[in-house]
Amino acid sequence: MSPPVRGTARGRPSPAPSLGGLLASKEIVVACGPGGVGKTTTAAAAAATAAVRSGGRVLVLTVDPARRLADALGVKGIGNEAVRVPPQAFAAAGVQPKGELWAAMLDTKQSWDDLVRRHAPDARTREQILANPLYRNISARFVQSHDYIAMERLYELHAEGCYDLLVVDTPPSRNALDFLDAPARMADFFSSRLLRWLIVPYRSRLVNVASRPFYQVADRILGSQFLSDIAEFFILFQSMYDGFVTRAKAVERLLADRRTSFLVVSTLEPTPLREAETFVGALEARGLHLGALVLNKVLPPFLLDPAGAQAAEAFVRDHERLAKALAGELPGIPKAQAAQLARVLQTVGRSFSDYRLVAEREQEQRAELSRAPEVLVSVPSVDRDVVDLAGLLALGERLWPR
Ligand SMILES: Nc1ncnc2c1ncn2[C@@H]1O[C@H](COP(=O)(O)OP(=O)(O)O)[C@@H](O)[C@H]1O
Ligand SMILES: [Mg+2]
Known part of the structure; x- marks a missing residue:
């Protein structure tokens, strides 16, 4: 089922492959990749830029924004409620957006509760599940549950059809692939024989649970309260299996839908880059659409300019002569400080050359990318944290780029 499309260019293929084309033609863009590379920042930047340039209603669903970034977007604490980034905030940044930017922050607990409310067969079961201690622990703490719920929330927002574009940040997980598999795993879990086997002794009141060796040991280690919480949890949850499985499959289909695309974010450091490449392969293997690879925090391209290298070499080679000529000409640097100035010039020249070497190495790594997608974007490291x-x-x- 497809929600009403309000934008102008959405659904149409873009003329030239660019990130802009991707943002204009897709309904869901998922920013993913290794930890700490800039997924949250990239998702927010892409959404803000799409709202400014393509128009329509754009929502960025963030997972773990830095406090100041959350403040800048106006998302107050966690809560599933989307807030509109006020037009005044854009005016303060000197732009007039064509569309609207909305932001929401994933609230795992709340999303799980919503899911239970949707699938519970009756009010009593619903309240029992929500009050079950095991359920409360799982919904609030399990990282895996975080992965699933991010995708589930995405499904929900998409189905509501209130936005032209959803840009989604993904949770920091040990393995970047976890969230891709989360819907399938959830479906597997709820249809698994293990689960059915677990609850059998509890369902049948005729069986004396405590007499079974497994439960005797478990009882001693975990405590009988814990065991009965588990049993209650699974028995109650059983009433929602079908709803959950159907839902998890729908979420999985949405990720594979042609309206959905993935934005893999990485830096050019060896470990994240390797992880990102694995991820790109995994997207391919699952038939998911790789929209773009964003190489973040790269060194600026001016470092590769041969004229820069020559200037740096001149600084190193002629530092004394240059210092003599410059001292007395620069404000605050008298002729007597020529020796210090010479050392500064030499050091500047050397570190420029060092940076240049790293920039060259980065360029080689970019060229060596085994699986380069159609859209490959490099974003330089900026001087300060991106928080507004x-x-x-x-x-x-x-x-x-324009
Ligand atoms: N291009 C960039 N230049 C400078 N700092 C950046 C850049 N991209 C991200 N950052 C900073 O890096 C840190 C981690 O970014 P974040 O988006 O939270 O990463 P992730 O979500 O992948 O863990 C943040 O402090 C952010 O401001
Ligand atoms: Mg993040």
């Missing part, structure tokens, strides 16, 4: 709309939009200019 102006910073996001500046990053957006790099993601989606």
